[in-house]
């Protein structure tokens with residue numbers, strides 16, 4: 001890429017994440033550094049953490065870790081799983097399926113529970129797996145499966161596991177802030193989200209909520225499995241943040257500025273419930289518009305669809321790369337294609353954070369319709385926009 005890459009930055013990115021960030025976040029990130037061992041910075045971190053606890057609905061402190069959300073997910077396995085532990089892993093998409101290997105990497109004996117990637121796991125399937133494996137220590141799953149735009153019933157699954165004493169590890173990277181997450185009420189043990197999805201900031205941080213049980217297990221696994229307690233993967237250095245307001249490493253200062261701005265946007269709009277309602281409204285408008293234009297949604301039922309992203313089946317005879325190419329080159333709007341087996345079969349429109357808005361959704365529907373028309377597959381765009389407005 002040449003130095004004129006600025007000209008190639010999409011005017012609007014509604015991909016499966018990251019999406020275009022809030023302008024207010026971007027300007028906050030351009031501020032000068034402050035030193036992290038100052039009272040002012042600690043005050044900023046404490047206010048970020050108070051907001052994060054509201055976001056996850058937990059009394060505990062949420063760890064703001066530097067590193068893509070993949071890091072937070074790996075930390076969960078490093079700290080909670082020791083060799084021989086039976087771990088039930090639910091797979092309803094790519095991230096869920098991939099996590100089995102992370103669990104195995106730390107010695108977990110993984111029991112796979114898989115469903116096709118256009119639906120979600122039912123609570124009965126989860127109960128069945130827990131009945132068959134009463135020895136299970138951990139159950140891991142993805143809340144919002146971004147690659148296929150489906151959502152698993154997080155509350156039901158986590159409550160069931162809590163009642164049976166099984167620890168839960170939840171990848172809610174594209175869920176928190178856009179779908180309901182009640183960390184304490186549901187008895188969740190580890191829940192990971194990122195800054196770049198429903199929070200509308202930039203990629204680069206893992207936000208990790210931990211229950212008291214997860215902290216206890218972390219201490220036990222560190223001893224039993226001989227895990228190095230100063231490792232960057234260990235939760236234990238973060239006790240100094242939880243107990244003494246002392247961040248263990250130099251935090252990503254610019255990302256913290258951006259995260260604070262993103263959390264301010266959520267609190268200003270009325271809090272977590274308002275943010276979730278906005279994501280829900282954007283998802284409903286997108287689905288209604290897609291259907292009214294005569295296109296098909298990828299996921300089998302509305303109840304299984306995610307709030308942060310919508311997957312649309314590529315119409316017969318259309319090359320999704322050409323379709324997305326027209327959207328990119330002629331309209332400056334970037335969306336995603338499918339991954340793996342779904343490559344070429346679906347396109348995905350992200351409506352998360354900054355892009356979870358009626359304005360952005362209507363824009364995406366109009367641009368998609370225009371690009372389809374250019375490829376000789378016109379759709380009823382007026383019906384689509386009318387349905388989106390009425391959803």
Ligand SMILES: *Cc1c(COP(=O)(O)O)cnc(C)c1O
Pocket residue numbers: 017068069070095142144145146147171172173174194197203
């Ligand atoms: C975005 C995302 C992640 C994190 O992936 P990165 O490549 O680190 O951005 C993990 N899980 C899910 C479900 C996601 O949507």
